[in-house]
Amino acid sequence: MTNALLAISPLDGRYSELVDDLRSYLSEYGLIKYRLMVEVEYLAFLSRSGITAIGQAEIEAARSVLRSFDLSSAEAVKSLEREVGHDVEAVVRYLKSNLVELGARSASVWVHAGLTSEDVNNIAFSISLRDALKEVLLPELERICRRVAELSLREKGTLMLARTHGRPAVPTTLGKELAYHGSRVLWWLERLREYKFPGKVSGAAGTYAALVEVLGKQAKERARQFVESLGLEFVELTKQVVPSDRYAPLLDSMSSLAMALTDFSRDLWLLCALGYVNVLPKGVGSSTMPQKANPIEAENAEGNLEMAATVLSFVARRLMTTRLQRDLSDSTIRRNVPVGVAHLLIGVRQLSKFLNRIEFASEAMFDDLSSHPEVLSEAVQVRFRRYGIDVLDELRSTLGRGLNLEESVRRLAERYGVRPEDTLPSNFREYIGLAEELAERFHDECLRRLRRGESD
Numbered sequence: 001m002t003n004a005l006l007a008i009s010p011l012d013g014r015y016s017e018l019v020d021d022l023r024s025y026l027s028e029y030g031l032i033k034y035r036l037m038v039e040v041e042y043l044a045f046l047s048r049s050g051i052t053a054i055g056q057a058e059i060e061a062a063r064s065v066l067r068s069f070d071l072s073s074a075e076a077v078k079s080l081e082r083e084v085g086h087d088v089e090a091v092v093r094y095l096k097s098n099l100v101e102l103g104a105r106s107a108s109v110w111v112h113a114g115l116t117s118e119d120v121n122n123i124a125f126s127i128s129l130r131d132a133l134k135e136v137l138l139p140e141l142e143r144i145c146r147r148v149a150e151l152s153l154r155e156k157g158t159l160m161l162a163r164t165h166g167r168p169a170v171p172t173t174l175g176k177e178l179a180y181h182g183s184r185v186l187w188w189l190e191r192l193r194e195y196k197f198p199g200k201v202s203g204a205a206g207t208y209a210a211l212v213e214v215l216g217k218q219a220k221e222r223a224r225q226f227v228e229s230l231g232l233e234f235v236e237l238t239k240q241v242v243p244s245d246r247y248a249p250l251l252d253s254m255s256s257l258a259m260a261l262t263d264f265s266r267d268l269w270l271l272c273a274l275g276y277v278n279v280l281p282k283g284v285g286s287s288t289m290p291q292k293a294n295p296i297e298a299e300n301a302e303g304n305l306e307m308a309a310t311v312l313s314f315v316a317r318r319l320m321t322t323r324l325q326r327d328l329s330d331s332t333i334r335r336n337v338p339v340g341v342a343h344l345l346i347g348v349r350q351l352s353k354f355l356n357r358i359e360f361a362s363e364a365m366f367d368d369l370s371s372h373p374e375v376l377s378e379a380v381q382v383r384f385r386r387y388g389i390d391v392l393d394e395l396r397s398t399l400g401r402g403l404n405l406e407e408s409v410r411r412l413a414e415r416y417g418v419r420p421e422d423t424l425p426s427n428f429r430e431y432i433g434l435a436e437e438l439a440e441r442f443h444d445e446c447l448r449r450l451r452r453g454e455s456d
Contacts, residue, residue, distance in 0.1 A: 011342045015304075018349055019342045025132035026338035029074045033066075034124035035091045036077075038230075039111055040066045045226045046110055051215060058099070058107035065098045088117035114214030116204040118326065122242045125334065126197040126232055129250075132341060133192060140348045141189045141257075142450055147355050148182030149446040151175070156439035158362045159428055160276065161369040168372040171428040174276075174360060175439030181264040186446055188257035193453055195253070198246035199232030205325045206238040240326035244319035251316035251337070258309035258344050265302040265351055268358075269295050274368065278359045297354035305347035311340035369428055374405045376424065379431045380412075383423040389416050 007013030024030050040062045047054040073094075081090035092112045099108040112120070156175030161168055201223040203210050211219040224234040235242050271277045272295045279293040318333050369375070377395050384391045391412050398408040406424065413420040425431045 009339075011339065011346075015342075015346050018346045021136050022132055022338065022342055022345060025128045025136070026341060028078075029071060030128055031124060032074050032077050032087075032091060033069050034128045035088060035120050036066055036069060036095060037127070038120045038123045039091060039095050041230060042112075042115065042226065043107060043110060045222075045229065046113070046214075049215075049222060049225075051222075052110050054107045054110060058104040061099055061102040061104040062095065062107060064102070065095060086117070088112075088120050091120070114203070114210040114219075115201065116210070116240060118240050119201045119203070121331075123199045123201075123227070123230060123232065125337075126199050127230060129337065129341070130197045130231075132338075137341065137345055137348070138189065138192060140345065140352070141185060141192075142453075144348060144352050144355070145182055145186050145189060145446055145450060147352065148178055148185065149443045151355070152179040152182060152439045153443040155360060155362075156436045156443075157429075158360065158365065159369055159432070160365045161372060161375065168375050170375050170378055171369060171432050173432055173435040173439065174362075174365065176432075176435035177267070179439045179442035181260075181267065182446060183442055184260040185257070185264075186449060188253060188260060190449065190453065191253045192250070192257070195250050196233040197231075197250075198235045198242050199227040199230060200235040200238045200242050201226055202236075202238045204240055206240060239322060239324075241322055241330065244316075244322075244330075247319060248316040251312045251319075251340075254340065254344055255309045255312040255316065258305040258312065258347065261347055261351060262302055262305040262309065265298045265305065265347075265354075268351075268354065269298045269302070272298070272358075275364045276361055276368075278361050280357050280359065282357060295354065295358075297350045297357065301347045301350035301354065303347075304343045304350065308340045308342075308344035308347060311336060311343065315340065374399055376428070376431055377405055377408075379425050380405070380409055380423050384412070384416070384418070387416065387418055389418075391416075 004013045004016055007016070011019055024033075043054060043062050044059050046052045047056075047059050077090050077094045080093050081087050084090055084093065096108040096111050099105065099111070152175045154175070155178060156173060158174040160172050160174045160177065162170050162172040162177075200206075201211065202208050202220075208219045208223065211223060215222040220236065224236070227234040233246075235246060237243075268277065272279060277295075279295050281293045282296075315333055315337055319330050322330050377399060381390075381392045381395055394412060395408060398411070399405065406420075409420050409424045413423060
């Protein structure tokens, strides 16, 4: 395909620019290159372990094949795959032929020795996904966390009407509400940082049979050394495939993160609908209505995040099963993990754009809050309890009959012999509890934890 207009997937068409930096990790080209890297590193491991007589010159030749790998190299591998009908075997043949051309025929004999294709695939999958998260997704999540922390501190005292079930509830502050969403993103970011990517080298049925022939009686421990040398957590007991219990937590975490961000997108959209957020003009908002400035990034983020959550959640569940020692139905499903990650990345980036294209309408928020003085009734009934008086049902009755809160409080105060001013807050700010403190604390804690994560 030479023209993005011919793309079937929006990831390679309409949204291609938003995911370009994932391609070196999660594309077919990226997968081929990571497979080649695993084969080269395995050769190097055989050499330094003293298992073979492969010298440093041969290892350097293998590393040069990896360093020079580019799109034309990947095309050569795909050409081999069309000939042999096997993707990993194509990589093996590509490396062997290049080693022969470079005068390292003795090393070519040991390429893929004792391995099965899934030994290569699982490691390539783990490392490519690890690198994509570390280099692309996690920095985007850090940026959105910092932006939300900044906004939550700035708006910590901006009064706002809270709604439960869509109805007026109590006063809150915009900063506290933003801090809530930011804290969810931060929590999932830390879970992704902490995840230990798995890897295995255990042969065609997980028995290490071929590896014992190559690595000797210490095959399992040497396999562990190899996997751990690549920064992965060794999985000892497997079928041909790594048990997907190891991948499910990561995929579920990304799926849950996507839904947490979906919730944030929807809340921002609702704030726009309520007039609490002004969307700065960008391009044409409507083909017919000149006044329109739409929350398109929030809407686009929502859709892509839901796609990510659905894809990643499905893959996490489906990979939990494989027939007997191995079947290929999981392979095509696993290839869709990059699709889920790409939709997640688009959602995060669109949400970040939206947060930079809006202004908060504090006066409109306060005006809306002021039109609902009844939201202080919770404070009234709690303050009456200080005097040992329960007026909850009476307040429900009087407010339900349309009596305003101030008049209701005056009548109740007279009946029970207390001063109205002792039971009715003098203003809305008097009844926001710890909202400002919570926003400040999130800001400080977020920045501290992000700095700690960067130093780990």
